[in-house]
Amino acid sequence: MSQKKRILLAVVLIVVLIAAVLLLESLRAKIIAKDRDVSLNPGDIPVYMDGELLAAVNSEDLADLQMVQFTDAEQGKVQEGWLVMDIMEKYFETRHFSDSLKFVISSSSRNKSIALTWDEIAEPENMVMFDLSGRGTLKLVSKLEKLDIRDEWIQDVDKIEIIEP
Amino acid sequence: MKKTYFSTFQLIVLTLFSALIVAAKIALRLPIQLPGHSGIFWMAIIIVATRVVPKKGAASFVGIVSGIMATFMGLGDFGSLNTLISYSAIGIGVDLALLLLGNPENLVVATFAGIIGHFAKFLVKWAFGAISGAPLGFVALGLARSIISYLVFGALGGLLGGLTLLALKKAGFFTYLAEKK
Numbered sequence: 001m002s003q004k005k006r007i008l009l010a011v012v013l014i015v016v017l018i019a020a021v022l023l024l025e026s027l028r029a030k031i032i033a034k035d036r037d038v039s040l041n042p043g044d045i046p047v048y049m050d051g052e053l054l055a056a057v058n059s060e061d062l063a064d065l066q067m068v069q070f071t072d073a074e075q076g077k078v079q080e081g082w083l084v085m086d087i088m089e090k091y092f093e094t095r096h097f098s099d100s101l102k103f104v105i106s107s108s109s110r111n112k113s114i115a116l117t118w119d120e121i122a123e124p125e126n127m128v129m130f131d132l133s134g135r136g137t138l139k140l141v142s143k144l145e146k147l148d149i150r151d152e153w154i155q156d157v158d159k160i161e162i163i164e165p
Numbered sequence: 166m167k168k169t170y171f172s173t174f175q176l177i178v179l180t181l182f183s184a185l186i187v188a189a190k191i192a193l194r195l196p197i198q199l200p201g202h203s204g205i206f207w208m209a210i211i212i213v214a215t216r217v218v219p220k221k222g223a224a225s226f227v228g229i230v231s232g233i234m235a236t237f238m239g240l241g242d243f244g245s246l247n248t249l250i251s252y253s254a255i256g257i258g259v260d261l262a263l264l265l266l267g268n269p270e271n272l273v274v275a276t277f278a279g280i281i282g283h284f285a286k287f288l289v290k291w292a293f294g295a296i297s298g299a300p301l302g303f304v305a306l307g308l309a310r311s312i313i314s315y316l317v318f319g320a321l322g323g324l325l326g327g328l329t330l331l332a333l334k335k336a337g338f339f340t341y342l343a344e345k346k
Contacts, residue, residue, distance in 0.1 A: 018312055109297045109298040
């Protein structure tokens, strides 16, 4: 086989693999959509309170929010994204939030969750924020001691629950 | 004495390349917020390794050994199994690409080997996410952006590796290496 044909074969192989990934991902989106609240779009992060859907965080709503960044102390990597307090401000009147209001941010695929109070989230120094991961999912990171190393981060966040104390 | 597939010298060289990948992954940080950007040095190192030890399986060896090293050093965001398999996939992907395309001293071949090897890593990460039920991308076209980024940085890494090989050849490194064997 000539070199040209081999390269062409490699290109075809790459295109076929990409098409297969995109096709399988769209099938996965349809399967996930069946199990979710009908008002949620694929990729939305639902915010619940007492089992009631209050909001659906989506990237379009965050387009006008200012992105922030910090360098994590463990790996020296730049974490860049949106502050959770800014996101909440976008959907709720946060001035009515009490300091002890609890936010449980979780990832069902990672089986991880963390409970943060509003005063922890609303303190800008804590940098409680969602970083956009390489896969395009959200990762909760912070400078808070309980959330400042990789093992403590909540990757692939898919739910926020607000609990009144 | 039974002749082994890789000589002791080749095994040492390949292991050094593996260590170089892990060291580069830890020490070199590009200020780019794009997925897969480390592929730019990762693929370059593997492409060079495949010519320094011109035997089938050299890239797979480097991939697997660097995967074992990275696993023990706790690298990667998705657990040790993911780290081991994704590092190994890069090596296996490059070996398969070179099996099809031939000599990595050809810049087009090196570039495509870089793309295929790096895309193999993306496939592993994506498959792990899909199997574990990871949520869909938060941003529109998040997956497409990730695929493009992996392809571009894989290509750049492969090209860099190919250029390094040409520079080494020009400097007489491979002649020197042949004399040493």
